[in-house]
Amino acid sequence: MDGDYIIALDQGTTSTRSILFDTEGNIVKIFQKELTQYYPRTGWVEHDPMEIIKHQKETLQRLFDETNIQPNQVKAIGITNQRETTVVWDKVTGKPIYNAIVWLDNRSKAFCEQLKTEGFEDYVRENTGLVIDAYFSATKLHWILNNVPGAKEKAEAGELLFGTIDSWLIYNLTTEKNHLTDHTNASRTMLYNCKKLQWDEMLLKQFNIPKTMLPSVQTSSSFFGDVLINGTTIPIYGVAGDQQAALFGQGGFKSGIAKNTYGTGCFMLLNTGDKFVSLKNGLLTTIACSLPDQNIHYAVEGSIFIGGACIQWLRDKLNIIKEAQETETICNSIPPLEDVYVVPAFAGLGAPYWDAKAKGAIYGLTLDSGKAEIIKATVEALAYQTKDVLWAMQEEEGIKLKKLQVDGGASANGYLMQFQADILNVPVEKPKMIEVTALGAAFLAGIKAGIWRIEDISKLKMTETIYSPKMSTETRDKKYAGWKKAVERTREI
Numbered sequence: 001m002d003g004d005y006i007i008a009l010d011q012g013t014t015s016t017r018s019i020l021f022d023t024e025g026n027i028v029k030i031f032q033k034e035l036t037q038y039y040p041r042t043g044w045v046e047h048d049p050m051e052i053i054k055h056q057k058e059t060l061q062r063l064f065d066e067t068n069i070q071p072n073q074v075k076a077i078g079i080t081n082q083r084e085t086t087v088v089w090d091k092v093t094g095k096p097i098y099n100a101i102v103w104l105d106n107r108s109k110a111f112c113e114q115l116k117t118e119g120f121e122d123y124v125r126e127n128t129g130l131v132i133d134a135y136f137s138a139t140k141l142h143w144i145l146n147n148v149p150g151a152k153e154k155a156e157a158g159e160l161l162f163g164t165i166d167s168w169l170i171y172n173l174t175t176e177k178n179h180l181t182d183h184t185n186a187s188r189t190m191l192y193n194c195k196k197l198q199w200d201e202m203l204l205k206q207f208n209i210p211k212t213m214l215p216s217v218q219t220s221s222s223f224f225g226d227v228l229i230n231g232t233t234i235p236i237y238g239v240a241g242d243q244q245a246a247l248f249g250q251g252g253f254k255s256g257i258a259k260n261t262y263g264t265g266c267f268m269l270l271n272t273g274d275k276f277v278s279l280k281n282g283l284l285t286t287i288a289c290s291l292p293d294q295n296i297h298y299a300v301e302g303s304i305f306i307g308g309a310c311i312q313w314l315r316d317k318l319n320i321i322k323e324a325q326e327t328e329t330i331c332n333s334i335p336p337l338e339d340v341y342v343v344p345a346f347a348g349l350g351a352p353y354w355d356a357k358a359k360g361a362i363y364g365l366t367l368d369s370g371k372a373e374i375i376k377a378t379v380e381a382l383a384y385q386t387k388d389v390l391w392a393m394q395e396e397e398g399i400k401l402k403k404l405q406v407d408g409g410a411s412a413n414g415y416l417m418q419f420q421a422d423i424l425n426v427p428v429e430k431p432k433m434i435e436v437t438a439l440g441a442a443f444l445a446g447i448k449a450g451i452w453r454i455e456d457i458s459k460l461k462m463t464e465t466i467y468s469p470k471m472s473t474e475t476r477d478k479k480y481a482g483w484k485k486a487v488e489r490t491r492e493i
């Protein structure tokens with residue numbers, strides 16, 4: 001197998017990466033470009049779909065320009081992507097008719113409230129596994145069709161296509177211009193019936209969305225088309241939303257395995273096996289990565305909107321850090337004084353609260369509090385929000401986690417990981433390689449290419465650090481009670 005490689009394309013909220021893996025699951029080379037974030041109005045977040053394609057193509061090409069690897073040594077490509085983000089493009093020109101509306105964008109929150117008052121919540125939960133929220137693609141797509149001049153008519157005439165970022169990438173990268181998605185991404189649209197495994201006719205009617213706009217849905221580990229590089233075609237053999245890809249990369253293709261990814265948001269997923277169960281307690285049911293000849297597996301998910309994004313807020317809006325990495329030293333440098341809490345409800349609150357109206361707040365400031373205390377409280381907010389989600393999972397699923405497997409950019413922060421273990425009272429296990437999302441996509445592609453078998457995958461993952469809980473029960477309970485109070489107050493404003 002010497003000399004074989006797999007490429008993962010990881011299109012995240014803040015950056016676009018192309019990563020070359022060897023057959024041991026090691027990163028050989030990685031290229032990355034930051035993605036411009038547009039905030040045209042309060043609560044609106046957009047990306048330029050053409051910038052996404054440009055960055056993805058550039059970083060992919062550099063893997064060949066700046067290594068000696070030839071395209072015929074690469075056996076497959078896997079795609080993983082920020083989920084829910086919605087693109088609509090013209091079938092003839094291939095150009096988007098509006099910017100990508102990003103998952104964090106809550107411009108359709110009033111429409112969601114209306115849907116709730118009209119009594120759609122139960123139907124949505126029981127058929128899509130989701131709660132009604134502006135987070136998912138359906139109301140974003142509805143907004144584009146109703147606000148971009150001429151869009152509705154063109155959609156009805158079959159001239160427009162819709163896709164989440166995976167579909168947009170597949171369409172633009174494949175020689176066949178395929179219009180496809182996979183089960184994991186479809187399950188985040190609020191248009192896909194996760195029980196019947198098909199687009200939901202009733203919801204399409206409700207949102208006035210012509211079926212001709214929608215991509216065909218495939219198994220996550222299957223053939224999605226060919227990419228032409230330097231005259232050679234490489235097949236796309238894997239596609240999955242980033243959080244399900246991370247679960248897969250963490251070995252979560254079996255029921256009972258959970259992971260938390262600390263990227264722009266934080267997302268905890270637990271594989272619950274092959275029965276679709278709709279949940280309460282503010283948790284979602286979502287489809288885990290699907291494999292050929294295997295039953296669909298579902299996962300319970302707790303989606304936290306603002307994770308690493310609040311570290312970027314410290315950097316870009318408050319200008320009190322230059323780099324995200326600085327936060328670890330700052331957190332370690334101050335004694336654990338009284339508690340300051342930052343509730344980063346910058347895009348409302350996701351799981352388990354689903355409160356689109358909540359806004360961010362800082363509590364507990366005294367004359368002693370300065371930049372460092374605010375930074376520390378912001379880092380700790382990721383851990384508190386994770387505890388809220390785990391608490392809901394324990395209530396709902398009755399699970400008692402023996403350990404929490406973690407990954408994603410902010411999991412590099414040792415202070416955060418120790419605090420997470422302390423506040424959960426559960427050991428936190430961090431792998432040597434935190435690019436688990438990309439690894440998951442590479443695994444999906446590598447399985448289809450015949451490089452790996454599913455049973456090989458757990459052997460490739462190496463744990464680097466285990467953070468064991470050290471905090472006393474009294475301190476933990478006091479701190480967490482303070483957090484809950486801060487969240488309550490935030491929701492009251």
Ligand SMILES: Nc1ncnc2c1ncn2[C@@H]1O[C@H](COP(=O)(O)OP(=O)(O)O)[C@@H](O)[C@H]1O
Pocket residue numbers: 012013014015262263264265307308309310311312324325326327328408409410411412413
């Ligand atoms: N050492 C660190 N401490 C805290 N946050 C960090 C650290 N390093 C990166 N981050 C945060 O992690 C996020 C990037 O993680 P990544 O997994 O690349 O996200 P995404 O896939 O959403 O683009 C950024 O929001 C950044 O602020």
Ligand SMILES: O=P(O)(O)OC[C@H](O)CO
Pocket residue numbers: 012013014081082083084103241242243263264265266
């Ligand atoms: O960009 P990330 O990695 O925070 O992931 C975004 C999620 O897919 C949104 O659901």
